[in-house]
Amino acid sequence: MIQLDYRSSVPIYDQLINGIIRLKMVGALKGGDSLPSVRALASQLGINPNTVQKAYAILEEKGIIYSVSGKGSFLSEDEKSDRAVMEISLGRFKEAVEEAHKRGISREALISAIDEMYKEEIK
Amino acid sequence: MIQLDYRSSVPIYDQLINGIIRLKMVGALKGGDSLPSVRALASQLGINPNTVQKAYAILEEKGIIYSVSGKGSFLSEDEKSDRAVMEISLGRFKEAVEEAHKRGISREALISAIDEMYKEEIK
DNA sequence: ACAACTGTACTAATCGAACTAATACACTAA
DNA sequence: TTAGTGTATTAGTTCGATTAGTACAGTTGT
Numbered sequence: 001m002i003q004l005d006y007r008s009s010v011p012i013y014d015q016l017i018n019g020i021i022r023l024k025m026v027g028a029l030k031g032g033d034s035l036p037s038v039r040a041l042a043s044q045l046g047i048n049p050n051t052v053q054k055a056y057a058i059l060e061e062k063g064i065i066y067s068v069s070g071k072g073s074f075l076s077e078d079e080k081s082d083r084a085v086m087e088i089s090l091g092r093f094k095e096a097v098e099e100a101h102k103r104g105i106s107r108e109a110l111i112s113a114i115d116e117m118y119k120e121e122i123k
Numbered sequence: 124m125i126q127l128d129y130r131s132s133v134p135i136y137d138q139l140i141n142g143i144i145r146l147k148m149v150g151a152l153k154g155g156d157s158l159p160s161v162r163a164l165a166s167q168l169g170i171n172p173n174t175v176q177k178a179y180a181i182l183e184e185k186g187i188i189y190s191v192s193g194k195g196s197f198l199s200e201d202e203k204s205d206r207a208v209m210e211i212s213l214g215r216f217k218e219a220v221e222e223a224h225k226r227g228i229s230r231e232a233l234i235s236a237i238d239e240m241y242k243e244e245i246k
Numbered sequence: 247a248c249a250a251c252t253g254t255a256c257t258a259a260t261c262g263a264a265c266t267a268a269t270a271c272a273c274t275a276a
Numbered sequence: 277t278t279a280g281t282g283t284a285t286t287a288g289t290t291c292g293a294t295t296a297g298t299a300c301a302g303t304t305g306t
Contacts, residue, residue, distance in 0.1 A: 009292085012264080022225060039281085069274080070273035072282080073281090089226045090223070093220070094239075095219070097219075097236055099212075100212065105148070107241045113213060113217050172295095173294075173295070174293085179253085192254070193303035194251095
């Protein structure tokens with residue numbers, strides 16, 4: 001499920017958005033799957049329904065989910081959605097790369113950091 | 124100089140900290156160099172002296188600068204400081220790598236993103 | 247000694263975004 | 277009809293960041 005860190009400065013709705021995107025990236029959620037209702041997810045996580053709705057609204061705006069009044073919210077199935085998800089995930093990484101680049105960190109230092117994280121899979 | 128984005132959700136004092144670290148990474152500031160006084164930098168940037176002091180206090184805590192009452196604030200010269208700076212810069216990047224890893228993004232996709240940013244230097 | 251700087255410390259007030267709370271309405275399905 | 281869904285709106289709360297003002301101690305140059 002989605003892990004929330006209430007102490008983090010990252011807004012809850014942002015953590016929700018990231019969580020759902022991640023579940024899709026990992027394959028735990030697929031196109032057409034239904035999401036928990038606004039109220040259900042809110043009570044499950046102990047937060048306000050408005051916060052969930054805000055997250056859903058933003059995800060819908062990005063074309064990653066779609067909502068139908070009276071029925072529920074579902075993950076989009078078109079490939080545009082897939083691209084949006086990858087775009088967002090890579091987008092954050094690119095920001096970090098740009099930041100590192102501005103600081104004069106070498107390409108090799110970055111790749112080392114990556115390999116350190118991915119080493120289990122390299123062998 | 125240091126660029127501030129007042130619209131950003133990143134606190135001003137954090138932007139200050141990053142800015143100074145970046146100036147050191149790039150070599151614009153070196154060990155022993157004096158920093159602007161708390162009041163001078165504040166008025167130059169149009170912010171409150173307390174905000175600058177907070178940034179300086181945190182930088183001092185990390186060993187990146189040191190302050191002397193009545194004299195001013197200066198960049199540390201020991202290599203421990205250099206390591207701290209690199210640590211912090213790389214630390215943010217590593218977080219991004221971990222995030223991408225959790226999402227199932229491949230090592231190759233990350234390296235492509237890096238090369239895209241560093242392409243001018245590769246040729 | 248004095249004036250003009252420096253860093254440091256403290257308290258109070260302000261501001262804004264995030265979040266909560268409560269309610270209402272329209273749609274869908276059993 | 278009843279119970280679930282999404283959506284919308286308004287008001288209030290909470291908390292961290294920031295500002296504001298003041299004070300004190302050390303340094304430097306005159």
